[in-house]
Amino acid sequence: MSTRPYRSVLYIPGSKERALEKARSLSADAIIFDLEDAVAPDAKIEARATLKDELDKGGYGNRAKIVRINGFDTAWGKDDVAAFVGADIDAVLMPKVDSAAQLDELAALIPDVDLWAMMETPLGMLNAAEIAAHPRLKGFVMGTNDLAKELNTRFRADRLPMMGGLHMCLLAAKAHGVVIIDGVYNAFKDNEGLKAECEQGRDMGMDGKTLIHPAQLDIANTAFAPSKDEIDLAQRQIAAFEKAKASGLGVAVVDGKIVENLHVVTAKGILAKADAITKMAG
Numbered sequence: 177m178s179t180r181p182y183r184s185v186l187y188i189p190g191s192k193e194r195a196l197e198k199a200r201s202l203s204a205d206a207i208i209f210d211l212e213d214a215v216a217p218d219a220k221i222e223a224r225a226t227l228k229d230e231l232d233k234g235g236y237g238n239r240a241k242i243v244r245i246n247g248f249d250t251a252w253g254k255d256d257v258a259a260f261v262g263a264d265i266d267a268v269l270m271p272k273v274d275s276a277a278q279l280d281e282l283a284a285l286i287p288d289v290d291l292w293a294m295m296e297t298p299l300g301m302l303n304a305a306e307i308a309a310h311p312r313l314k315g316f317v318m319g320t321n322d323l324a325k326e327l328n329t330r331f332r333a334d335r336l337p338m339m340g341g342l343h344m345c346l347l348a349a350k351a352h353g354v355v356i357i358d359g360v361y362n363a364f365k366d367n368e369g370l371k372a373e374c375e376q377g378r379d380m381g382m383d384g385k386t387l388i389h390p391a392q393l394d395i396a397n398t399a400f401a402p403s404k405d406e407i408d409l410a411q412r413q414i415a416a417f418e419k420a421k422a423s424g425l426g427v428a429v430v431d432g433k434i435v436e437n438l439h440v441v442t443a444k445g446i447l448a449k450a451d452a453i454t455k456m457a458g
């Protein structure tokens with residue numbers, strides 16, 4: 177599993193030069209440079225060239241750089257991949273992945289970068305386990321807009337209609353040790369709604385949230401970072417368990433709750449995440 181933080185993963189349309197420039201100073205853990213749905217068909221080829229130029233210029237620091245290409249069933253998909261062979265990017269994100277075979281096709285065209293998959297179709301949900309098991313696959317991004325469209329579900333604050341799909345992808349991601357990022361929150365001026373959805377995704381086990389506007393960054397960064405109380409508890413659990421172990425015991429008690437080796441593993445994960453976030457901030 178990656179120790180790199182992915183609390184906030186910001187989409188930026190490859191066609192928007194101003195936003196591409198602005199992203200160099202934003203507090204996103206990762207950026208998805210989008211050539212797919214955020215770019216109009218007439219602007220696709222120019223967006224690809226603009227994005228290539230901006231990535232060549234650099235300046236995105238230690239944010240993960242992920243390029244979302246168009247699907248291979250479009251006129252642009254394979255040329256998108258060709259344009260970024262050898263570029264300074266961390267991953268290529270394929271939209272609407274239905275099967276591991278589609279990742280084989282992508283893998284054959286671009287060496288040396290991680291592959292990520294948009295999980296946003298009914299077939300993708302059903303095949304999540306084989307997709308997560310692909311040897312080059314390192315991350316899932318939930319495409320909850322496309323999923324809602326395909327399932328003909330309504331948007332609800334509790335996201336009940338799409339929970340089945342989200343959970344299938346979570347199980348597959350965790351089983352194969354790949355990162356999983358939650359879908360976007362479309363109402364980008366509704367901070368309370370975004371906070372609630374970030375906390376829901378975090379509690380389910382998502383590693384972070386995809387975002388569409390810079391104003392959403394702080395909310396996601398806070399929700400997906402360990403809180404001071406969580407860090408304090410993790411430190412006390414580790415210390416209490418070490419003390420118990422030294423006395424020949426396998427169980428400690430902290431705040432009236434048992435602490436066993438498995439809780440210590442979780443506690444160490446929390447501290448490692450907090451450390452990675454501190455390092456990311458530089």
Ligand SMILES: CC(C)(COP(=O)(O)OP(=O)(O)OC[C@H]1O[C@@H](n2cnc3c(N)ncnc32)[C@H](O)[C@@H]1OP(=O)(O)O)[C@@H](O)C(=O)NCCC(=O)NCCSC(=O)C[C@H](O)C(=O)O
Nearest residue numbers: 187188189194195198213214319320321322360388389390
């Ligand atoms: C949603 C927007 C269209 C709003 O744009 P706009 O009205 O221009 O916003 P602001 O005027 O408030 O912008 C303020 C400044 O912030 C910069 N900006 C805006 N958005 C971004 C961004 N995403 N990244 C970086 N910088 C951004 C503006 O340039 C302004 O800067 P300045 O000039 O210095 O003041 C717009 O935010 C937008 O286009 N967002 C991205 C939309 C997108 O990427 N959609 C596709 C992904 S969603 C999806 O497809 C998920 C999935 O596939 C699914 O199925 O669910």
Ligand SMILES: [Mg+2]
Nearest residue numbers: 213296319322
């Ligand atoms: Mg989509």
